[in-house]
Amino acid sequence: MFRMPLASASLLAIAISLAGCSEDKAPANQVAAPAASSTSAPAVAISPIDEAAGKAVVSHYADLALAVFSDAASTGKALQNAVDVLLATPNADTLKAARDAWIVARAPYMQSEVFRFGNAVVDDWEGQMNAWPLDEGLIDYVAKDYQHALGNPGSSANIIANSEIQIGEDTLDVSTLTPELLASLNELGGSEANVATGYHAIEFLLWGQDLNGTNPGAGERPATDFVVGDGATGGNTERRRAFLKAATDLLVSDLDTMVAQWQAGDADNYRATLEAESAENGLRKMMFGMGSLSLGELAGERMKVALEANSTEDEQDCFSDNTHNSHFYDGKGIRNIYLGEYKKVDGTTLTGPSLSSLIAKVDSAADSTLKADLEATEGKLQALVDSANNGQHFDQLIAADNSAGQQIVRDAIAALIKQTGSIEQAAGKLGISDLNPDTADHSF
Amino acid sequence: MIRSPLGLALLSLTLTACSPADPQQQVSQALTDGVILPIYSAWNEADRQLAVSAQAFCADQQNLAEARQAFATAQSAWAAVQPVLLGPLAEGNRAWQVQFWPDKKNLVARQVEALLNKKSVLSAADLEKSSVVVQGLTAYEYLLFDATLDLSNTEQKARYCPLLVAIGEHQQDLAADVLASWQSDDGMAAQLKTFPNARYAEAPEAVAELLRTQVSAIDGLKKKLGTPMGRQSKGQPQPYQAEAWRSKASLTNLAASLASAERIWLGAEQNGIQALLSADQAELKQRINAAFSDTRQRLAAAPRPLGELLGDEAGRAELNALYDSLNTLHRLHEADLAKTLGIQLGFNAHDGD
Numbered sequence: 001m002f003r004m005p006l007a008s009a010s011l012l013a014i015a016i017s018l019a020g021c022s023e024d025k026a027p028a029n030q031v032a033a034p035a036a037s038s039t040s041a042p043a044v045a046i047s048p049i050d051e052a053a054g055k056a057v058v059s060h061y062a063d064l065a066l067a068v069f070s071d072a073a074s075t076g077k078a079l080q081n082a083v084d085v086l087l088a089t090p091n092a093d094t095l096k097a098a099r100d101a102w103i104v105a106r107a108p109y110m111q112s113e114v115f116r117f118g119n120a121v122v123d124d125w126e127g128q129m130n131a132w133p134l135d136e137g138l139i140d141y142v143a144k145d146y147q148h149a150l151g152n153p154g155s156s157a158n159i160i161a162n163s164e165i166q167i168g169e170d171t172l173d174v175s176t177l178t179p180e181l182l183a184s185l186n187e188l189g190g191s192e193a194n195v196a197t198g199y200h201a202i203e204f205l206l207w208g209q210d211l212n213g214t215n216p217g218a219g220e221r222p223a224t225d226f227v228v229g230d231g232a233t234g235g236n237t238e239r240r241r242a243f244l245k246a247a248t249d250l251l252v253s254d255l256d257t258m259v260a261q262w263q264a265g266d267a268d269n270y271r272a273t274l275e276a277e278s279a280e281n282g283l284r285k286m287m288f289g290m291g292s293l294s295l296g297e298l299a300g301e302r303m304k305v306a307l308e309a310n311s312t313e314d315e316q317d318c319f320s321d322n323t324h325n326s327h328f329y330d331g332k333g334i335r336n337i338y339l340g341e342y343k344k345v346d347g348t349t350l351t352g353p354s355l356s357s358l359i360a361k362v363d364s365a366a367d368s369t370l371k372a373d374l375e376a377t378e379g380k381l382q383a384l385v386d387s388a389n390n391g392q393h394f395d396q397l398i399a400a401d402n403s404a405g406q407q408i409v410r411d412a413i414a415a416l417i418k419q420t421g422s423i424e425q426a427a428g429k430l431g432i433s434d435l436n437p438d439t440a441d442h443s444f
Numbered sequence: 445m446i447r448s449p450l451g452l453a454l455l456s457l458t459l460t461a462c463s464p465a466d467p468q469q470q471v472s473q474a475l476t477d478g479v480i481l482p483i484y485s486a487w488n489e490a491d492r493q494l495a496v497s498a499q500a501f502c503a504d505q506q507n508l509a510e511a512r513q514a515f516a517t518a519q520s521a522w523a524a525v526q527p528v529l530l531g532p533l534a535e536g537n538r539a540w541q542v543q544f545w546p547d548k549k550n551l552v553a554r555q556v557e558a559l560l561n562k563k564s565v566l567s568a569a570d571l572e573k574s575s576v577v578v579q580g581l582t583a584y585e586y587l588l589f590d591a592t593l594d595l596s597n598t599e600q601k602a603r604y605c606p607l608l609v610a611i612g613e614h615q616q617d618l619a620a621d622v623l624a625s626w627q628s629d630d631g632m633a634a635q636l637k638t639f640p641n642a643r644y645a646e647a648p649e650a651v652a653e654l655l656r657t658q659v660s661a662i663d664g665l666k667k668k669l670g671t672p673m674g675r676q677s678k679g680q681p682q683p684y685q686a687e688a689w690r691s692k693a694s695l696t697n698l699a700a701s702l703a704s705a706e707r708i709w710l711g712a713e714q715n716g717i718q719a720l721l722s723a724d725q726a727e728l729k730q731r732i733n734a735a736f737s738d739t740r741q742r743l744a745a746a747p748r749p750l751g752e753l754l755g756d757e758a759g760r761a762e763l764n765a766l767y768d769s770l771n772t773l774h775r776l777h778e779a780d781l782a783k784t785l786g787i788q789l790g791f792n793a794h795d796g797d
Contacts, residue, residue, distance in 0.1 A: 147550055151684035190682065309576055309577045310555075310574075313554075314549075
């Protein structure tokens with residue numbers, strides 16, 4: 001039976017264990033039986049979800065989406081105004097004001113990310129908003145040691161410096177920089193690193209490359225990159241101004257589009273579709289979104305890759321060094337969904353029927369555990385913010401020789417993994433047993 | 445190794461004594477000894493040879509072709525491990541120390557050069573403190589195969605050899621450590637054979653994890669093929685996003701992984717996962733056998749490396765057919781087999797597409 005010499009070392013162990021098998025181990029066999037519905041569910045097969053109560057929670061989820069996307073849109077418009085002021089009078093102060101407006105606009109946007117997973121209408125739209133990491137050489141000048149995706153034909157196209165660009169065998173006319181043109185350039189030549197739109201393209205234009213690696217400091221683009229005529233730097237300032245204007249206008253119109261999808265009383269928008277579905281479907285989407293953002297996206301793609309590879313190329317807000325805030329508000333968004341609350345930009349708090357209250361009715365321990373986990377995660381993400389406020393930003397924490405810094409990131413990842421487990425547990429209490437949050441190919 | 449006739453005798457006795465034994469436990473035991481431990485041992489041996497080769501190459505006792513051969517063997521052995529990537533190597537991000545893929549932005553080039561610019565002498569401890577990107581086969585491949593490097597040049601050899609030797613040692617230590625964790629008392633192998641234990645309450649949990657790992661690995665093969673084919677990027681081929689594109693071993697790796705997956709299905713003595721299907725489930729068994737055979741034959745028949753196949757219509761058509769074949773194999777495992785065995789796959793490491 002066992003031919004391989006290697007196997008014989010453990011033969012005795014097998015023999016011993018087999019000798020121990022007896023009648024009382026038999027139940028193990030039964031688990032192998034095909035799962036019939038009668039074995040996996042209680043005898044009386046009723047869903048633990050009260051349909052009306054469940055629907056109220058889903059409807060409030062849509063209210064939360066409307067509020068958070070509305071805030072993203074209004075802060076996006078404030079960014080647009082600040083960009084207009086910068087372009088009218090480019091100087092250090094107006095550039096700083098535009099950068100500050102970008103950071104303010106990030107807070108509600110990041111809290112919207114939890115809606116991305118599970119709601120295809122958001123996920124399909126997201127690529128134009130927050131695609132990352134990007135090959136910034138597509139957009140503008142870059143430093144000599146710039147690293148880009150291998151084989152990306154657009155990685156050094158420098159749209160700002162050129163009125164036409166060569167992508168493989170195709171020559172593209174980019175002489176007039178409009179929002180539509182920028183949108184059409186996304187994923188040019190099939191490379192997902194070609195990103196000409198969204199928060200990160202704007203971030204790159206406002207900050208420039210962060211050339212400090214894992215040392216302190218963010219991008220240092222001078223305001224004179226936007227000056228026309230005397231004192232202009234960076235070359236092609238007219239086109240850089242046009243690019244920034246077009247990208248910002250597109251961001252605002254895209255945000256408005258998403259707000260419309262969540263307005264109540266429109267029979268043709270996404271909200272209407274969602275509310276017409278069963279409560280269970282809606283609750284599943286909510287919890288799938290919470291779990292997937294926690295696990296695959298935030299813990300995996302946005303933290304683990306950067307941490308393990310000590311790679312600032314894989315940092316979310318790499319030009320501005322705002323990554324700590326982006327991670328914090330991603331986490332906040334997850335917690336918002338569970339608690340059914342959102343603190344709006346105007347300072348008021350929206351509350352309503354929550355997942356938490358629904359689960360507490362079925363199993364108060366599962367509710368308490370998840371609430372505690374979400375709070376613990378917020379604390380660990382707050383540690384990233386505190387560190388940045390004390391002068392050590394995310395790109396410094398992931399340095400190869402910064403073991404104390406790495407631990408802060410590791411703790412946040414661990415908290416997110418733990419919370420995902422609790423989200424799955426809580427989902428199970430509602431009869432949603434196979435949540436399968438997206439791991440984005442990470443194993444934890 | 446203990447080759448104990450007594451043990452064999454005892455085993456046959458006990459097998460008779462408690463027949464019918466728990467089939468799940470039997471499968472888990474048989475796979476552990478007949479398939480999984482041999483795969484980990486082969487990987488350990490290949491990495492031992494890799495370390496030897498790095499030393500010899502850098503002492504001018506091996507030529508570049510020989511060094512590349514040792515690398516190819518180690519890379520193939522690692523590919524074979526992936527369908528049994530559970531336990532010690534799946535924990536603590538150890539797998540990333542063996543290989544960093546996908547490397548979307550060519551981090552390997554940037555980080556290898558940055559490391560060597562900083563340190564011309566490199567200790568094992570230095571490497572351990574460095575990024576996973578420079579610790580494993582991905583960096584080793586870069587050193588031996590990248591078009592911008594030429595290690596037959598004496599000057600370049602002097603610059604890159606410290607890293608080559610350090611990676612060889614690191615891989616050897618890592619593989620030895622992982623194998624020891626499998627073989628120790630109460631180690632991973634024991635936990636797949638006797639229940640309950642600290643990891644599994646009962647045999648079906650172990651079998652479920654074996655199947656989960658298998659399904660995840662097959663899904664991973666789809667991704668390794670689909671990414672360079674451009675299935676996630678508007679159909680535009682992305683040859684540099686392939687695994688092992690520098691050594692042109694992408695398809696060889698796939699074949700090595702697939703062979704392990706097939707061994708998990710069949711078992712060394714027809715006692716793999718398939719043994720859990722009953723006589724009236726023979727049709728599913730046949731379909732899975734046929735799917736393995738189809739994928740295996742397509743891989744064996746591939747006339748050119750992946751990068752070349754991506755370059756023309758005929759090649760892309762072949763790759764599409766291979767992808768579809770893998771997809772069939774994946775679906776049969778993920779849907780039909782898991783359902784038939786009543787196994788909840790749960791956490792899915794690769795998002796199905």
